[in-house]
Amino acid sequence: MTIAHNGLVADDNETNRAILSGSLKKAGFGTLEAANGEEAVRIAREELPSLVLLDLEMPGLDGFEVCERLKATEETAEIPVIFLTAYSGPQNIEKAFAVGGSDYVTKPFHMGEIKARLSVHLQLRQAKKALEETHAQLLHAQKMESIGQLAAGIAHEINTPTQFVGDNARFLRECFEELLPRLTQATSLAEAVCNGEAPAELAEQLRSGFKDADISYLSEEIPRALEQSIEGIERVAAIVKAMKEFSHPGVKQLARIDLNRAIHSTATVASNEWKYVADMKFDLDSELPHVLCLPGELNQVVLNMIVNAAHAIADIVGDGGEGKGLITVTTHQDGAHTEIRITDSGSGIPPEAQARIFEPFFTTKEVGRGTGQGLSMAHNVIVKMHGGTITFETESGHGTTFIIRLPTTQQGQEAA
Numbered sequence: 001m002t003i004a005h006n007g008l009v010a011d012d013n014e015t016n017r018a019i020l021s022g023s024l025k026k027a028g029f030g031t032l033e034a035a036n037g038e039e040a041v042r043i044a045r046e047e048l049p050s051l052v053l054l055d056l057e058m059p060g061l062d063g064f065e066v067c068e069r070l071k072a073t074e075e076t077a078e079i080p081v082i083f084l085t086a087y088s089g090p091q092n093i094e095k096a097f098a099v100g101g102s103d104y105v106t107k108p109f110h111m112g113e114i115k116a117r118l119s120v121h122l123q124l125r126q127a128k129k130a131l132e133e134t135h136a137q138l139l140h141a142q143k144m145e146s147i148g149q150l151a152a153g154i155a156h157e158i159n160t161p162t163q164f165v166g167d168n169a170r171f172l173r174e175c176f177e178e179l180l181p182r183l184t185q186a187t188s189l190a191e192a193v194c195n196g197e198a199p200a201e202l203a204e205q206l207r208s209g210f211k212d213a214d215i216s217y218l219s220e221e222i223p224r225a226l227e228q229s230i231e232g233i234e235r236v237a238a239i240v241k242a243m244k245e246f247s248h249p250g251v252k253q254l255a256r257i258d259l260n261r262a263i264h265s266t267a268t269v270a271s272n273e274w275k276y277v278a279d280m281k282f283d284l285d286s287e288l289p290h291v292l293c294l295p296g297e298l299n300q301v302v303l304n305m306i307v308n309a310a311h312a313i314a315d316i317v318g319d320g321g322e323g324k325g326l327i328t329v330t331t332h333q334d335g336a337h338t339e340i341r342i343t344d345s346g347s348g349i350p351p352e353a354q355a356r357i358f359e360p361f362f363t364t365k366e367v368g369r370g371t372g373q374g375l376s377m378a379h380n381v382i383v384k385m386h387g388g389t390i391t392f393e394t395e396s397g398h399g400t401t402f403i404i405r406l407p408t409t410q411q412g413q414e415a416a
């Protein structure tokens, strides 16, 4: 991967600018020049150079202030800034790094040194970019993997009602085939009676036909089959609706959502992951105001939490044959925060793992069961994307509670 090389030289001294531009060119850079701090900030914002060589002492905005401004703006924050100065006091050096500088070169310049440092910082930046891309790909992969896993569970969930709706429909068809000739006979009989005839033979045929069809059996079984079918269809519809609510396909936009409903949908979509080992209890605050969030991301977090809870419970109850554990999801409004608590009666987090669970790729599970990305993703979504917190309380052998707190109104993100 290559980054288009453009270096910005900001120095009020024309000779210095010429020398530095010259060495940038030799190193294969395109060059931009600024003669003072204001110009440096403006050009950096317009041109987004690959790096900035920044003189510390300039009239107007000095190098520290320029650097601070670049670091404070999202587009320019990642551009490496290399300070250039005649002063090399330790305080200056400290301050240069404190305001976000990447490096510090003292005058008089040695071209070899500058070239070497330029190349280091460019490599660093490229490596950082590559890392960010890989990280994004991994998160995507984790999401896809969990969707794949969910899909298998959902297929199973839909399969059972689909099968019995099918069985019932076949049963009802048989019933109807059996009843149809009786209906025809009944119609003929009714017509004959209306015409003043009394066809005893027809009446007898009908009576024995109904006897064979076992009307009392059918009048019990037909409504039951219909009831069951409606229930099955409703179950399938609920799963499909939950899937729709869960996935928010591809929309990465803040939206105000009913968190309680989102939690219900996520639990439904994931039910195959937990229902064999745990019961699920909801204690949801009905007064909860809608929360401004990234719905797809937040659902994924809740999903990761539920799957983790189910795993921790399975570690204790095995396949659930000897009794299940319990997952409790609570929502609660607390001042300016909305709180979600996910409590499980599982194994607890071992003390030696507690400090590491939010690290990317930290897992105590065997390959195939865990990738160690669930909690790091959750942390990223809750803390970085929503300005919230995610913490936990745990007791070995008794279980764990994860506590997610989201600001109810997100500063600066409130939809206009």
Ligand SMILES: Nc1ncnc2c1ncn2[C@@H]1O[C@H](COP(=O)(O)OP(=O)(O)O)[C@@H](O)[C@H]1O
Residues within 6 Å of the ligand: 304, 308, 309, 312, 344, 346, 347, 348, 349, 350, 353, 357, 362, 363, 364, 365, 369, 370, 371, 372, 373, 374, 375, 376, 400
């Ligand atoms: N509810 C929980 N109870 C016990 N341990 C947990 C719980 N949630 C997470 N952990 C621990 O944190 C680790 C990291 O979790 P996570 O990032 O979701 O990755 P993974 O589930 O793929 O291992 C898990 O391997 C497990 O050791």
Ligand SMILES: [Mg+2]
Residues within 6 Å of the ligand: 304, 307, 308, 370, 372, 373, 374, 375
């Ligand atoms: Mg996990």
